[in-house]
Amino acid sequence: EVQLVESGGGLVKPGGSLRLSCVASGFTFSSYTMHWVRQTPGKGLEWVSSISYNSNYIYYADSVKGRFTISRDNAKNSLYLQMNSLRAEDTAVYYCARDLEQWLILGFFDYWGQGTLLSVSS
């Protein structure tokens, strides 16, 4: 059974940093493109970042480019999102998600974790 478990969310002051983690199980993590998607009541679902299976291809939404860094450790079946210079508008539930097929970057989300909540507030 595919499982994605996020952690690392919490309350952070504006300008602060936080790292989210996602541990995967039930599939060959090292073969799949992975993504971060966030959800806010006001803006709905927003794609944040993607990383190919071998980390050779990385993409970011303009809203986080230069502040967030996606990475992965295939030996640990783990995906990360390092978030710096956090703003109030980054407040959201952050989901990690898996792409549909091995080796490809299709860009839609076959499996989702349960999400971790980030709140940015003073």
Add this chain to the structure above:
Amino acid sequence: DIVMTQSPDSLAVSLGERATINCKSTQSVLYNSNRKNYLAWYQQKPGQSPKLLIYWASTRKSGVPDRFSGSGSGTEFTLTISSLQAEDVAVYYCQQYYSTPRTFGQGTKVEIK
């Protein structure tokens, strides 16, 4: 960026009746070289993460009931629930993966009348 717009924002349908959700994109998501529409649909039940229902505009994910179907091409798409069941109460989202940034519609809330 491709903007995805869903209609209606919400709808109430009687059990066993048809529910239809529309999704329009500001530019075509049909890739001419393979004739595939880069459009997916998700279902999000209250308190849960989104779940993939349909991709390539009309391919149902394995395990998704066949009362869910997707249609359309280019810039206009439809998700149809042929016979609404109580467990289908949810918010439904379309998403394009034709280009980066991947973008979602604002969601359509489906309720029981």
